[in-house]
Amino acid sequence: MWRLAVKNAVAHRSRLTLTWLAVALGVAFVAGSLVLTDTSSRLLDAQFRTAAAGVDLTVRAAAAFGSAMGVEVERDPLPAHLAERVAGTPGVGQARAVASGPGQLQVRGEPVRPNGPTIVGTWAEAPFTAYELRTGRAPDGGDEVVLDAATAAAHDIAIGDTVTVSATVSRRLEVVGLTGVGEDDGLSDSAVVMVDLGTAQALLDLGTGVTSVDVIAAPDVAVAELRSDLAQALGQEYAVTSGQDAAEASAEAAKESISYLRVVLLALAAAGLLVGAFLIANTFGIVLSQRSRELALLRAAGATGRQVFASVLAEALLIGITGAAGGTAAGVGAAYGLRGLAQRTGLALPDGPLTVTSRTVLVALVAGALVTLLAALGPARRAARVAPVEAMRLAEPARPRPRRRRLITGWVLLALGVAQLGAAAYLRDIAGVALGAVLLFLGLVALGPVLAPRLANAVGRPLDGLGVPGRLARESTVRNPRRTAATAMALALGLALISFVSVLGGSVKAISAGQQEALTADLLIQSAGDEMLGGLSPEVAARVAELPEVGATSSIRYGHWLDGGMTSALTAVDPATLPQVADVEMTAGDLGDLEEGGAVLAEDIAIERGLRVGDQLAMTLPRHGEQQVRIVGVMADESAQALSSGYILSLTTYAQHFNEDVDASVFVALADGVDAEAGRTALETAVSDFPNAEVLDQTHAVAARAATVDQALGLITLLLGFAVVIALLGITNTLALSIVERTREIGLLRAVGMTRRQLRSMIRAEAVLVAVVAVVAGVAVGLGLAAATLVGLSKDELLPIRIPVGQLLAVVGIAVLAGLAAGLLPARRAARLDVLTAIATR
């Protein structure tokens, strides 16, 4: 049977080409996602390792947790004398004080904005680091700096140029050298700014403090032993990690965002595979029904149903494995493409050679083979049921009618799905919505052969205007219910996901616009750097507050905390000034009480956790670990949304528990009588030497947020477009196969006078009709699911449901045009059919 399967696959290779391609494309996406994320992780590891190479141990202040949501927490500064104390500890060979932290770089008035961080660090060479001077010399003194050669090259910076470096404090420094790490000219997606220790301390406003002490063990001293000795000697306040551990921890933090990317990419790849599965099932179904007489002959010659079944599956396996192999190879190329796309949307992914692990290959092969096998299962079972007598039958085999049991199951699933969606949305149960979506999907798959032809019949009415070709196009779409259903379903799935995402995106934008409503501030200042916790020097707020044009300012800061192991976000505000720039509505307690410590909760969170004013909440904060925090007030949800989190502390409390010293936003109310434009100009002038400070009015702030959402959506939609491409291949494939089947009919039409042009328009009309059916079904399902999801996610008040009509119309238009394009090839092939081969009787 295996030999037969190979022979069949080879004999029918032209019919199976597109199926193979679908498997390969789906697998390429899976492999590409894995390769990209593996590569990024490995490169980050390597970078951090190289950067820390040479250092045996690192001493830092202890912290409750090292990183959250991909952001390393800032630790307490260390006292200056610690370096000496460490150096004096037996077993330590050399010790070096290091001051480093995030900062910004400005060249000729233009900010340098890498995708990743700008790191301000303390210059050292081997043995402490792998940084090497490429040209020039080491920085020495308060006005000299060394930059990484890559950044310098990208921004046309030469030795002798002056740049502005800002962290907490801003300074103009002269470039005296350019550096690289190992073989690279810099760290990817980052800018490296190296100064001497004193300058770093000044820029980071550390006074005489340092951020860590790097240690190199004395010769013949075991690092592990030294580590415990040092930890013992320094006490609980300090954490001693091995240099490689520290590098790994930094890498882990950076890699966390990659793991989110991996989940998103793999989910999208799965959608692509699912769409491919429809195509595979369809191809096998068609090819096997075209071969049913041959199968019957096999049966008549003594093959058992089981043997037929096995041979079909073997054929599927062959295609699955070879397709997956091709896809895996293509996945490496796909990884490059994905990296480019992701980087363009602002994700910081390192460049470098790709890593292909054996796990990637295994996962990709198994995924490809499994999807193909599962998709071929149904057609194989039908093939096994072909009766031997059908070999003797002259007439075409009757088209299978959808079976009763399947219909009943389908309707039940559909009804359950809709009911579940409605109920779950009503009960605000998002998990229930997901369950409903799955039921609905299964119901639609089961009912496809019944619903798709009806839909095609209805939406195909206008085709009759094309005359006979249009009429026939509609007829043949309706005539093959299962085929039409599977083809349309694949495309509908992709389109449903796209419309789902675009409605969700539209609504997220509406929500973020709505959040701003509570703000009464005329202007706000934000970091252009997109740092998760914000990145404005506190100096910005201080300068702005002194301007005569400004009436009031209030800053907010963001932080992460651990909520019983789960990372959560909080916002710190100034209770005294916040009411001057925002309408804060308290439903219980008093915002002013925050000054004495404690937290204010958003109303929905208070209700969810059953907390009232006076209750305690356990929060793990980075500096001092778990704290019992008293609830001093409850804030209306809209007010909390304007502050971006439901847990609110005062800036004073924040300062006790966090080392981060950057503002996320500064809200500014202008003085009476100052016009917005004048105020804005004054602000911009005042903060001009802070490269990342961006002065926005409310509309721009909303637009900026919307742009971020759009970028993420753009990436997801683009990747979903990939699933749509596979679905379009499905249309091409199905049509091409059905043309083989309809050779005689086409020949007859041509003989009695159908022109080639008419024939082509008939086939194209079929393709467009399938696309339109998919568009109608897909967009309807996508919109329905998006609505159910948004309602399900709502609290008391319904989230806004925004349908981006223009965007959806564009999707519809593109899908229909793409359907037309999908029909081009089969149409050409049909038009080329020789009239005579079609007529010739067998």
Added chain:
Amino acid sequence: MTTVAPPASTSLAVAAQARDVVKTYGQGEAAVRALDGADVAIDSGRLTAIMGPSGSGKSTLVHALAGLDTIDSGRVLIGDTELTALSERERTLLRRERLGFVFQAFNLIPSLTAAENIALPLTLAGKRPDRAWLAELVEMLGLGNRLDHRPAELSGGQQQRVAVGRALIARPDLVFADEPTGNLDSRHGAALLGFLRDATRTLGHTIVMVTHDPVAASYADRVVFLADGRIVDELSAPTPETVLARMARLDAPASAIGA
């Protein structure tokens, strides 16, 4: 029904002609000369039968005459139109407007009703059938109550009659029928042949019919015999007996060689 005696062929206009047509399939060793200098004129307003052993080139000749296939050399004319000079599209339009076809099997589009199948050549040209003519055809073909049925719901005889209706609906200059009764039992076959004969005698159509059945050939006004891609004989006012006799004569040398 009045039976008009066929006038002498010389006085008739020529509806179509093949002049020294050669058609080869395949190449080199495997090449088959399906038509090898075939020369024939089809008289207007008459039913011409083409007979010959299997593989003698009957279908190839009809396809060449109908512009369904290209030829290697020679000329084919429909009326005054030189087919070899036409483009693919022009040939398609010519088929649609001036020619009709009845094939042995698979004559109808499964998704169209009988009425739609009949009207197909006209609707493809964006025209509507002439109602009176349609009614007359349907009446003659005895398809009155079957018009809304799809091919799958019709018997083989009915299907072939629908095909004849389709071949005649556009009032073509010439109708080609390649073994139209090949798949029918003798009763249905006879009815169809009777209808074809009436179409020429009472309606004035020109029909070319390929057959290898002497009884079918006897319905024709004239029988042309084909062997090895060449016209070898012809017979006017045939009867089954005279046709059989000619056939036997044609077969004799072949069987002598074979023996």
